[in-house]
Amino acid sequence: MKHSDPKKLLMARAASQDHFRTPRIASPFQPRIEALMQTEEWYDWAGYKAPLSLWDEELEYFAIRSQAALFDISPMVKYRIEGPDAEAFLNRVTLRDVRKLKPGRVHYTAWCNDEGHVLDDGTLFRLTSDRFRLCSQERHLPWLLDSGIGFDVNIIEETKSIAALALQGPASFAVLRDAGFNGVDALKIFDLAEFEHDGENVTISRTGFTGDLGYELFVDQKLALSLWDRLWQVGEQRGLRAIGYAALNRARLEAGLIVANSDFITAEHAIRADRVRMPDEIGLGFMIDMEKPHFNGRRAIQQARANGGLRHVLVGLEIEGNIPAEHAIVYHQGKREIGLVSAAIWSPMAKRNIALASLERPYGDTITGDLWVEIYAMRELRYQKLMKRAKVVPRPFIKLDRRTANPPADF
Amino acid sequence: MTSFDAIVIGGGHNGLVAAATLGKTGRKVLVLEADGETGGAARTEEFTPGFRTSSVAHLINRLHPEVIKSLELQKHGLKLDTSPLMPTTVLSAKGAPLTLIGAYGEGLLGASKPEQEAWSGLRSQLFRYAGILKPLLARRPPDLSGMSFAETSAMAMTGISLRRLGKEDMRDFLRMLLMNVADVLDEHIEDDRLKGLLAFDATLGSHLGPRSPTSLLGLYYRLAGEIGGKPGAQVHPVGGTGAVVRAIELAAEQAGVAIRSNVPVARIIIENGRAVGAVLESGEEIRAKTVVSAISPRTTFLNLVGTREIDTGFVRRINNIRVNGDAAKLHLALDRTPQFSGLRTPELNGRLVIAPSVNHVERAFNPSKYGEFSPKPVMEITLPSLLDPSLAPEGACSLSAVVQYAPYALKEGWTTGKPKFLKAILAQLEAHAPGIGKSILHAELLTPLDIEQRYRMPGGHWHHGELQADQMLMSRPVFGAEGYDTPVDGLYLASSGSHPGGGVSGVPGLNAARRIIARKG
Ligand SMILES: Cc1cc2nc3c(=O)[nH]c(=O)nc-3n(C[C@H](O)[C@H](O)[C@H](O)COP(=O)(O)OP(=O)(O)OC[C@H]3O[C@@H](n4cnc5c(N)ncnc54)[C@H](O)[C@@H]3O)c2cc1C
Numbered sequence: 001m002k003h004s005d006p007k008k009l010l011m012a013r014a015a016s017q018d019h020f021r022t023p024r025i026a027s028p029f030q031p032r033i034e035a036l037m038q039t040e041e042w043y044d045w046a047g048y049k050a051p052l053s054l055w056d057e058e059l060e061y062f063a064i065r066s067q068a069a070l071f072d073i074s075p076m077v078k079y080r081i082e083g084p085d086a087e088a089f090l091n092r093v094t095l096r097d098v099r100k101l102k103p104g105r106v107h108y109t110a111w112c113n114d115e116g117h118v119l120d121d122g123t124l125f126r127l128t129s130d131r132f133r134l135c136s137q138e139r140h141l142p143w144l145l146d147s148g149i150g151f152d153v154n155i156i157e158e159t160k161s162i163a164a165l166a167l168q169g170p171a172s173f174a175v176l177r178d179a180g181f182n183g184v185d186a187l188k189i190f191d192l193a194e195f196e197h198d199g200e201n202v203t204i205s206r207t208g209f210t211g212d213l214g215y216e217l218f219v220d221q222k223l224a225l226s227l228w229d230r231l232w233q234v235g236e237q238r239g240l241r242a243i244g245y246a247a248l249n250r251a252r253l254e255a256g257l258i259v260a261n262s263d264f265i266t267a268e269h270a271i272r273a274d275r276v277r278m279p280d281e282i283g284l285g286f287m288i289d290m291e292k293p294h295f296n297g298r299r300a301i302q303q304a305r306a307n308g309g310l311r312h313v314l315v316g317l318e319i320e321g322n323i324p325a326e327h328a329i330v331y332h333q334g335k336r337e338i339g340l341v342s343a344a345i346w347s348p349m350a351k352r353n354i355a356l357a358s359l360e361r362p363y364g365d366t367i368t369g370d371l372w373v374e375i376y377a378m379r380e381l382r383y384q385k386l387m388k389r390a391k392v393v394p395r396p397f398i399k400l401d402r403r404t405a406n407p408p409a410d411f
Numbered sequence: 412m413t414s415f416d417a418i419v420i421g422g423g424h425n426g427l428v429a430a431a432t433l434g435k436t437g438r439k440v441l442v443l444e445a446d447g448e449t450g451g452a453a454r455t456e457e458f459t460p461g462f463r464t465s466s467v468a469h470l471i472n473r474l475h476p477e478v479i480k481s482l483e484l485q486k487h488g489l490k491l492d493t494s495p496l497m498p499t500t501v502l503s504a505k506g507a508p509l510t511l512i513g514a515y516g517e518g519l520l521g522a523s524k525p526e527q528e529a530w531s532g533l534r535s536q537l538f539r540y541a542g543i544l545k546p547l548l549a550r551r552p553p554d555l556s557g558m559s560f561a562e563t564s565a566m567a568m569t570g571i572s573l574r575r576l577g578k579e580d581m582r583d584f585l586r587m588l589l590m591n592v593a594d595v596l597d598e599h600i601e602d603d604r605l606k607g608l609l610a611f612d613a614t615l616g617s618h619l620g621p622r623s624p625t626s627l628l629g630l631y632y633r634l635a636g637e638i639g640g641k642p643g644a645q646v647h648p649v650g651g652t653g654a655v656v657r658a659i660e661l662a663a664e665q666a667g668v669a670i671r672s673n674v675p676v677a678r679i680i681i682e683n684g685r686a687v688g689a690v691l692e693s694g695e696e697i698r699a700k701t702v703v704s705a706i707s708p709r710t711t712f713l714n715l716v717g718t719r720e721i722d723t724g725f726v727r728r729i730n731n732i733r734v735n736g737d738a739a740k741l742h743l744a745l746d747r748t749p750q751f752s753g754l755r756t757p758e759l760n761g762r763l764v765i766a767p768s769v770n771h772v773e774r775a776f777n778p779s780k781y782g783e784f785s786p787k788p789v790m791e792i793t794l795p796s797l798l799d800p801s802l803a804p805e806g807a808c809s810l811s812a813v814v815q816y817a818p819y820a821l822k823e824g825w826t827t828g829k830p831k832f833l834k835a836i837l838a839q840l841e842a843h844a845p846g847i848g849k850s851i852l853h854a855e856l857l858t859p860l861d862i863e864q865r866y867r868m869p870g871g872h873w874h875h876g877e878l879q880a881d882q883m884l885m886s887r888p889v890f891g892a893e894g895y896d897t898p899v900d901g902l903y904l905a906s907s908g909s910h911p912g913g914g915v916s917g918v919p920g921l922n923a924a925r926r927i928i929a930r931k932g
Contacts, residue, residue, distance in 0.1 A: 088719065092719055113724055114891075114898075115724075143723060146726065147723040147726075149726055150717055150726070151719075293719065294681075294684060294720045294721070296722045299722070299898060
């Protein structure tokens with residue numbers, strides 16, 4: 001064998017493997033987002049370079065609530081699950097009864113490990129009777145594949161190959177209609193349907209993470225830019241804006257929605273034994289269907305329910321004043337530490353100071369009075385310690401009729 | 412539709428022990444056996460006209476005294492003749508053989524004086540250490556749930572009664588626990604033949620060579636067995652292994668147990684997370700309060716229960732159980748008694764082992780890692796008809812041998828591999844018993860694949876799953892089913908795949924039944 005010059009070899013190798021120069025993956029919409037990006041505020045979403053905000057977090061939030069907002073959800077983890085046993089497979093993996101999910105419908109669900117601890121929450125799209133799409137925060141391929149042992153099912157990771165957009169806000173329907181997606185008006189909340197785009201299909205569902213009127217669009221990544229342009233062209237007159245995660249995060253909190261590894265720690269991420277959570281401990285108990293066939297974690301959940309094994313509860317809080325209580329400690333009677341706030345904002349829509357908090361039962365469960373949060377407000381290099389009264393309130397914090405109105409309102 | 416208190420799937424010896432133990436409490440018990448007869452891998456069958464043999468397991472060395480006592484097996488015809496005890500002879504193609512007499516070498520014939528002394532020291536040490544593990548290998552594995560680490564280790568310490576040892580012995584016990592057998596032997600003895608035998612016994616029935624880490628555990632497991640109160644003893648029962656199972660079966664029948672053969676179970680019925688019965692391949696449905704599965708844990712969960720009724724993490728663990736066997740079984744019908752160089756009647760009535768050195772065993776093991784059989788296999792041989800003339804026609808002789816290594820997943824496939832492997836085995840035999848080849852009337856070789864197909868043991872595995880450190884005690888068959896009860900309410904495991912493991916001991920069956928009784932199942 002002839003030995004080449006090691007320096008040359010090194011250079012050749014560096015040239016052929018330059019992934020380390022861009023450690024974060026670019027979304028299929030990256031050229032459009034980069035073009036609109038003014039603040040250069042990026043964050044890491046599951047390995048992707050994603051915008052935290054593009055021009056003004058505050059105004060981006062208001063685009064969701066009073067115009068139309070376009071948010072790139074391509075980094076969301078997506079699996080296509082298909083085959084004769086797809087329904088049975090998903091019924092075994094997830095908490096809700098998938099038999100009740102009709103083709104053309106979407107539901108919000110979650111899944112657990114054997115110990116009944118939540119691995120993730122996500123949305124399940126039933127494309128046809130034996131084809132599904134499961135979207136989630138974390139990656140789960142090994143878990144899904146092992147769950148597939150004994151099922152006639154095919155599980156395909158499609159995070160990279162499918163581009164996706166969330167189009168949210170009161171004008172979102174109008175944008176879609178103007179863009180020529182005829183028949184979108186027929187979609188009720190949690191419906192999905194296929195529409196034509198560039199000779200191929202785009203799946204549009206009336207879903208979202210904002211508690212507002214909104215849609216999500218899924219296409220093959222090669223059609224990503226043309227889909228963006230199709231919306232953008234007609235969006236001008238409707239006040240369509242591209243937004244980043246910070247704005248979305250406000251909207252989702254108003255809607256009372258939780259985020260994995262933010263409001264609770266997923267079972268595979270938790271290092272400390274007491275950080276894992278059962279569905280009942282993070283407000284997802286409603287998903288559990290003990291009448292349906294066996295599902296992962298069923299035994300453990302049943303036991304915990306019977307033996308008082310549910311130690312925590314996730315609640316919505318309304319806090320006096322207007323200073324967001326992010327990561328504040330929650331007290332009972334001002335002295336006994338009972339939990340932590342995981343997300344908090346001053347809600348412009350609710351005109352209230354709202355928060356999500358994880359509390360130790362019985363607080364937040366049977367004892368809900370005399371709760372306090374301790375807010376540390378940084379004021380010119382000094383913390384101002386505020387003890388504020390908090391009360392447990394139902395979620396969502398806001399309810400917008402336009403989210404579910406049929407037909408969807410024109411704006 | 413009939414209903415039972417308990418149905419036992421699988422009429423192997425463990426299934427029968429479990430059934431008999433449950434039957435004795437007054438429970439209405441039914442055993443469902445797929446095959447035409449009971450016994451599983453422990454039975455006596457005719458392999459060619461006039462010749463009968465113990466078809467898989469051929470030596471009894473660990474049938475547990477608790478099983479014999481609680482089921483009154485002697486009353487039901489069990490005969491384990493221990494006078495004289497079967498010796499073990501290590502054959503040598505060139506030199507002189509070496510014979511261990513009494514219970515696993517109480518005496519050593521054919522070795523030098525210093526070697527005899529060294530062996531006597533090592534032997535007592537090995538038995539002392541195996542004795543520490545013995546209680547642990549008899550009862551239910553320690554329960555780890557809800558216990559702190561400190562508590563657990565404290566319990567494990569008392570459990571294995573370490574405190575009975577002196578300080579130095581305790582240190583050495585712990586030092587050696589996970590060692591390989593070859594290194595231990597090198598520390599104590601020199602005789603290649605003796606080392607070869609111990610290396611063979613330590614690795615028999617497992618996918619390990621003597622130099623594989625933890626291989627010493629296999630030897631402890633072997634030495635933790637006893638017969639007639641003598642640790643390490645072995646016997647060839649009159650009537651073959653099938654006669655032992657027959658005694659257990661009689662005990663079961665006496666206890667009111669109903670036994671049906673030719674009824675393969677297709678499915679365990681689960682309703683609302685609870686096992687409530689079984690469906691036969693014929694479609695017949697049988698209901699019971701408790702279902703005991705005395706077949707492989709892997710088959711139990713992946714096929715009979717089905718992955719839909721259990722959690723993914725558990726399926727993962729079950730699916731990862733290593734079950735590929737390496738032991739084959741050879742049966743020869745011979746027209747006369749073979750002549751092994753340098754052996755006389757007492758030795759021929761014993762166990763004959765071809766494993767001349769540690770290196771030989773290790774070299775035999777090596778190819779199995781790559782899906783190839785040993786070109787020079789190691790084996791243990793018995794001549795059953797010498798001990799029980801009813802097993803062969805007059806003047807003729809039968810030979811039964813367990814041969815390693817024959818990897819279940821042979822790369823070239825057993826269709827073409829089998830005749831080649833048989834040739835390799837016969838060449839080994841010929842080297843030690845010149846002329847034996849010409850006296851063969853019929854040869855039957857059972858590869859692990861044959862054993863799987865005939866006896867429904869996945870992978871043809873001795874223990875229904877490797878018996879190595881990671882698949883022992885609380886991890887046998889897997890965490891979550893280690894105490895005979897399982898994640899499925901009302902479903903219990905009772906085969907060799909459960910703690911403590913395989914061999915004709917009856918312990919898994921007994922422990923499972925006791926667990927069911929304790930839980931009022
Ligand atoms: C080559 C070889 C040599 C061996 N030599 C010895 C030896 O000399 N000494 C010794 O002590 N041990 C020996 N063993 C180990 C010993 O044979 C086994 O560990 C022991 O027989 C296992 O007993 P069991 O009752 O647990 O299971 P099995 O004997 O496997 O019994 C299981 C029973 O269940 C039945 N069954 C399976 N599936 C179904 C179904 N779906 N429905 C109904 N019934 C079903 C089977 O037909 C079988 O009868 C040897 C093993 C091998 C492979």
